[in-house]
Amino acid sequence: MQEENPSSNPVILSSDDEEEPIKNDYQIVLYDPTKANANNNLAMAVAEPEPDPIHWKPPLMQNSGGGGGGAQRVLPAVGSFTVQCAMCFKWRLIPTKEKYEEIREHILQQPFTCDLAKEWRGDICCDTPTDIEQDNSRLWAIDKPNISQPPPGWERELRIRGEGCSKFADVYYIAPTGKRLRSMVEVQRYLLEHPEYIMQGVTLSQFSFQIPKPLQENYVRKRAARSPMPDGSNFGMARPLQTIAASPLSWAAPDDASALQISRPGPYGFSANTGTPPARKKARPSANHTHSSIPLQHNPHKFKIKGPRLPPNGVYDL
DNA sequence: GCCACCGGTGGC
DNA sequence: GCCACCGGTGGC
Numbered sequence: 001m002q003e004e005n006p007s008s009n010p011v012i013l014s015s016d017d018e019e020e021p022i023k024n025d026y027q028i029v030l031y032d033p034t035k036a037n038a039n040n041n042l043a044m045a046v047a048e049p050e051p052d053p054i055h056w057k058p059p060l061m062q063n064s065g066g067g068g069g070g071a072q073r074v075l076p077a078v079g080s081f082t083v084q085c086a087m088c089f090k091w092r093l094i095p096t097k098e099k100y101e102e103i104r105e106h107i108l109q110q111p112f113t114c115d116l117a118k119e120w121r122g123d124i125c126c127d128t129p130t131d132i133e134q135d136n137s138r139l140w141a142i143d144k145p146n147i148s149q150p151p152p153g154w155e156r157e158l159r160i161r162g163e164g165c166s167k168f169a170d171v172y173y174i175a176p177t178g179k180r181l182r183s184m185v186e187v188q189r190y191l192l193e194h195p196e197y198i199m200q201g202v203t204l205s206q207f208s209f210q211i212p213k214p215l216q217e218n219y220v221r222k223r224a225a226r227s228p229m230p231d232g233s234n235f236g237m238a239r240p241l242q243t244i245a246a247s248p249l250s251w252a253a254p255d256d257a258s259a260l261q262i263s264r265p266g267p268y269g270f271s272a273n274t275g276t277p278p279a280r281k282k283a284r285p286s287a288n289h290t291h292s293s294i295p296l297q298h299n300p301h302k303f304k305i306k307g308p309r310l311p312p313n314g315v316y317d318l
Numbered sequence: 319g320c321c322a323c324c325g326g327t328g329g330c
Numbered sequence: 331g332c333c334a335c336c337g338g339t340g341g342c
Contacts, residue, residue: 159323166325167333180321183335209334223326223331 086111088126091134095120098149101156107145139219141168141212151202158211164221169211183209 081100082091092114094100099120103112114126134140139160150156153176160169173181175194181187187207191198214220 161324165323170323172322185335211333221325 082132083107083112085114085126087113090114090126090128090130091132092117092124093131101147101149104143104145104147105149109146140215142215143212144208144210147208147210148206151197151200151206154202154206156207161220163216163219166221166223167211168214168220171209171211173207 081094081097083094083100083103084091092112094103103116114124114128117124141160147156150173155174157172157174157180158169159172161167170182173187175181175190175197177194179190181190184204184207187204191202191204
């Protein structure tokens with residue numbers, strides 16, 4: 001495993017070939033040209049190449065509906081998708097989101113290679129120059145592998161949050177009725193209320209709310225420490241107060257080069273060079289690298305949900 | 319009033 | 331630190 005890059009640059013740099021393209025064999029990467037009308041890949045890059053949180057200003061918002069609480073930040077839409085060839089490590093743009101989801105669904109079992117791109121680009125092969133260089137002009141994020149395609153008629157929507165937010169992105173599923181669902185619990189509830197989908201064969205295993213991981217270090221604001229007092233109290237505060245005068249980022253976590261595990265593939269890391277997942281304090285069943293099937297898929301009819309806000313037995317029947 | 323977006327929390 | 335979930339809120 002190569003050392004992580006302490007700078008804020010993406011780790012997979014130096015474009016292509018020679019310079020060992022890094023540990024990630026066939027990572028899927030979403031990249032985001034950071035703004036609308038960026039239908040087209042090339043160098044849209046409205047974004048400042050240098051992340052500068054202090055002076056960062058949201059680009060003009062081309063209104064997409066309601067606002068959020070607090071400071072408004074732009075949510076760039078993912079404009080394009082790219083997948084790395086497992087043979088030559090070059091990036092290949094995937095023409096549609098649907099195609100991308102199709103590839104992603106079985107990426108572990110069926111690694112992507114340039115050959116597969118012949119389907120939409122007949123003349124392509126591993127000798128063809130890379131479609132896109134990894135540089136600072138775009139926001140790069142490593143997606144999770146083996147996410148089911150949404151059921152027919154449903155859409156999986158990924159919304160990237162602005163820099164400095166507490167999370168990188170949100171996943172929503174849009175039901176055929178237009179209803180937006182934002183968690184497994186909500187999907188569960190919705191399916192129970194609309195048994196027709198269950199009759200059609202829709203199961204929870206077809207949903208995943210996993211989000212990609214940004215390569216840019218510190219894109220996501222780090223969470224303040226909990227319960228700093230020895231006695232467990234927190235001076236009555238759940239977190240540091242963010243005053244109006246303070247920059248939203250002024251109390252962000254201090255610079256910390258050690259916080260860079262962003263450069264690795266996610267918990268499901270599909271880095272063929274290492275074959276090892278990032279070290280975790282505790283191996284969680286669903287994050288176990290040794291079995292590569294989709295989490296939740298083992299028993300499509302019974303889905304055990306972790307977490308506090310659950311039915312008493314923690315098990316939903318579908 | 320709706321809902322898109324963001325923050326925060328508990329658990330691991 | 332990451333994940334899953336969901337409440338709050340402000341713009342529309």
